[in-house]
Amino acid sequence: MAFTRRKIAVIGAGFTGATAALMLAQKELGDVVLVDIPSQGNPTKGKALDMLEASPVQGFNAKITGTSNYEDIQDADLVLITAGLPRKPGMSRDDLVATNEKIIKEVSENVKKYAPNCYIIVLSNPVDAMTYVCYKTTGFPKNRVIGQSGVLDTARFNTFVAQELNVSIEDISGFVLGGHGDDMVPLVRYSYAGGIPLEKILSPEKIKAIVERTRKGGGEIVELLGQGSAYYAPAASMVQMAEAILKDKKRILPAIAYLEGEYGYSDIYLGVPTILGGNGIESIIEIPLEDEEKTALDQSVQSVQNVMAILVSAKA
Ligand SMILES: NC(=O)c1ccc[n+]([C@@H]2O[C@H](COP(=O)([O-])OP(=O)(O)OC[C@H]3O[C@@H](n4cnc5c(N)ncnc54)[C@H](O)[C@@H]3O)[C@@H](O)[C@H]2O)c1
Ligand SMILES: O=C(O)C[C@H](O)C(=O)O
DSSP: OOOOOOEEEEEOOSHHHHHHHHHHHHTTOSEEEEEOOOOSSOHHHHHHHHHHTTHHHHTOOOOEEEESOGGGGTTOSEEEEOOSOOOOTTOOGGGGHHHHHHHHHHHHHHHHHHOTTOEEEEOOSSHHHHHHHHHHHHOOOGGGEEEOOHHHHHHHHHHHHHHHHTOOGGGEEOOEEBOSSTTOEEOGGGOEETTEEHHHHSOHHHHHHHHHHHHTHHHHHHHHHSSSOOOHHHHHHHHHHHHHHHTTOOEEEEEEEEEESGGGOEEEEEEEEEEEETTEEEEEOOOOOOHHHHHHHHHHHHHHHHHHTTOSGGGO
């Protein structure tokens, strides 16, 4: 039996998709197929070729191709879904729901048809609801349909803590729970710097400011960019999850998972700590929450449910 490279499809070749495709190839996680809708010229093919031509310089072995034909994702092992509109300054992620629901439904139908055994990581916003749409449309088991938010939100939290303490980001381990909205729940009680609980080395005021900045971290980048939303850190976050799955690392990472009673919620996709490995979400880790934390999580869940109530396709 010959060993073959993994096939990874990235749907949506915009800022997040293209950045993730290059990172996947640089890490030699597999051959990458970039997919986008047809447009004048062939920008998707052009981006893929440009990335491929970086491979001799950087010394990575991976094929990268660009296409508008879903047949090219045939039997992909892993699919990253980044198709859809990003928000503009002044918008919330939830304002994208109607447009992006249609796109995610169409993309998910194609993924189901051409890559029926794949694992999926959804990025498109509002991501908790879009992951739910993907789960309902593909009918794949819940361990194979996963959303990305917590790796990014935790990365932002860790960045701000490291900046405040002027220490290495390698020593910070934050913990963010809940939906990917402004009421996400950074759990300070479970966050550490070099093994020291954060509350022991930062003042309550400093911690409060970091929690608020984390919650609004996506919006901060949207305002600064003026057009589009963050893509370097989101792409890096998806790739970390992809690597955990493709290498069966069994990492403890936050992921948007389908809940069936965990944390007291059911029939909802929500950001929770998970074990990510060769079987996708292998389990959800439940940690005890204090009353205040549970109240904050309830509020975040309510926001996700408000968006889910608008969904059309997922109710079918
Ligand atoms: N979950 C997160 O943490 C997170 C982080 C960053 C971005 N996002 C979201 O990811 C999405 C993509 O962001 P971006 O910055 O890459 O946007 P972008 O506009 O740069 O790229 C989106 C791409 O999707 C393509 N597309 C649209 N409809 C399609 C379809 N039917 N099939 C295939 N491709 C299609 C567009 O042509 C475009 O190239 C947005 O919804 C954004 O809000 C989520
Ligand atoms: O903020 C956005 O709209 C994009 C993304 O969800 C992010 O957190 O950067």
